[in-house]
Amino acid sequence: SEENELYRAQIHLYKHVYNFVSSMALKSVMELGIADVIDNHGKPMTLNELATSLKLHPSKVNILHRFLRLLTYNGFFVKTTVNAKEGGEGEIAYSLTPPSKLLVSGKSTCLAPIVKGALHPSSLDMWSASKQWFNEDKEQTLFESATGESFWDFLNKQSDTLSMFQDAMASDSRMFELALQENKHVFEGLESLVDVGGGTGGVTKLINKAFPHLKCTVFDQPQVVGNLTGTENLNFVGGDMFKSIPPADAVLLKWVLHDWNDEQSLKILKNSKEAISGKGKDGKVIIIDISIDETSDDRELTGLQLDYDLVMLTMFLGKEREKKEWEKLIYDAGFSSYKIRTISGFKSIIEVFP
Numbered sequence: 001s002e003e004n005e006l007y008r009a010q011i012h013l014y015k016h017v018y019n020f021v022s023s024m025a026l027k028s029v030m031e032l033g034i035a036d037v038i039d040n041h042g043k044p045m046t047l048n049e050l051a052t053s054l055k056l057h058p059s060k061v062n063i064l065h066r067f068l069r070l071l072t073y074n075g076f077f078v079k080t081t082v083n084a085k086e087g088g089e090g091e092i093a094y095s096l097t098p099p100s101k102l103l104v105s106g107k108s109t110c111l112a113p114i115v116k117g118a119l120h121p122s123s124l125d126m127w128s129a130s131k132q133w134f135n136e137d138k139e140q141t142l143f144e145s146a147t148g149e150s151f152w153d154f155l156n157k158q159s160d161t162l163s164m165f166q167d168a169m170a171s172d173s174r175m176f177e178l179a180l181q182e183n184k185h186v187f188e189g190l191e192s193l194v195d196v197g198g199g200t201g202g203v204t205k206l207i208n209k210a211f212p213h214l215k216c217t218v219f220d221q222p223q224v225v226g227n228l229t230g231t232e233n234l235n236f237v238g239g240d241m242f243k244s245i246p247p248a249d250a251v252l253l254k255w256v257l258h259d260w261n262d263e264q265s266l267k268i269l270k271n272s273k274e275a276i277s278g279k280g281k282d283g284k285v286i287i288i289d290i291s292i293d294e295t296s297d298d299r300e301l302t303g304l305q306l307d308y309d310l311v312m313l314t315m316f317l318g319k320e321r322e323k324k325e326w327e328k329l330i331y332d333a334g335f336s337s338y339k340i341r342t343i344s345g346f347k348s349i350i351e352v353f354p
């Protein structure tokens with residue numbers, strides 16, 4: 001009926017207005033370290049056990065309950081009943097689920113740093129300038145329109161924001177370990193690899209561990225790699241990927257090209273092609289990034305990919321690309337062929353051949 005359609009439309013609209021509440025409630029739970037507390041407890045925890053462990057004031061116990069109710073509804077906790085006496089109803093207790101296990105610190109899969117970074121005020125406050133951004137006659141990011149400086153300049157301005165960003169990147173790269181196990185063949189036969197935009201070397205260290213004979217170079221801005229020391233087969237080199245990239249059999253671009261528009265990405269790919277030219281036909285560029293599959297029926301996956309597209313647009317004038325956009329970029333950069341396959345999570349691995 002028309003009334004029912006109106007009723008459902010209202011729910012859809014309001015749900016999207018308040019999606020930020022779910023994001024911020026997740027951030028609060030991450031900041032409180034609730035996943036660690038439950039993980040350390042080793043079994044389901046009641047509300048009072050949690051509140052005691054978190055040293056919350058009595059007035060906060062019910063507040064915690066309401067947060068846990070929403071996060072349970074969103075799939076971050078499961079409720080079970082404990083201490084049920086004969087005939088008594090027992091107490092509600094909370095356990096972790098796979099998504100909240102990704103918040104347990106100290107584990108290789110901990111993604112808490114990305115929750116912290118991505119929900120830092122610097123990524124949120126800029127949105128209040130979106131109308132001005134749409135109406136200005138300058139091509140710049142929403143971040144620049146709001147703050148007057150690029151996100152990179154903002155990150156590089158203070159060591160704590162730069163390390164927050166690097167920690168976030170490093171936390172994702174540990175999920176890469178799973179992807180690496182599934183895609184060893186991509187790295188077999190290589191003698192040298194340069195990880196462009198490799199930051200503090202999270203990914204490169206994993207590759208080096210899996211392929212000890214592979215000479216790995218972490219290439220990033222001087223202020224990122226400046227004071228990092230490598231090992232026998234892992235060294236850090238500072239430079240500008242828009243000027244030149246150190247030569248190697250393979251260039252790795254993980255979560256880099258989505259930060260840049262087509263013109264900048266083309267430049268990085270051309271410099272990458274130059275860097276592998278010494279290896280002739282056996283050289284390759286390995287791109288690890290989102291490839292949007294609009295035909296996918298996995299709505300949560302595609303929704304995340306489209307969210308990321310707007311994050312890249314508003315903060316870097318970057319973009320997430322569909323397969324056909326990757327193909328155009330690869331051929332425009334002068335490469336002859338490529339192989340693309342999805343890897344664990346929401347990214348794809350694209351091998352590009354000269």
Ligand SMILES: Oc1ccc2c(c1)OC[C@]1(O)c3cc4c(cc3O[C@H]21)OCO4
Nearest residue numbers: 114117118120123164165168255259311
């Ligand atoms: O190439 C990437 C990959 C992921 C991310 C990037 C850029 O920036 C946006 C982001 O949401 C983000 C913003 C951040 C941050 C981490 C962080 O992770 C997210 O730390 C401070 O601000």
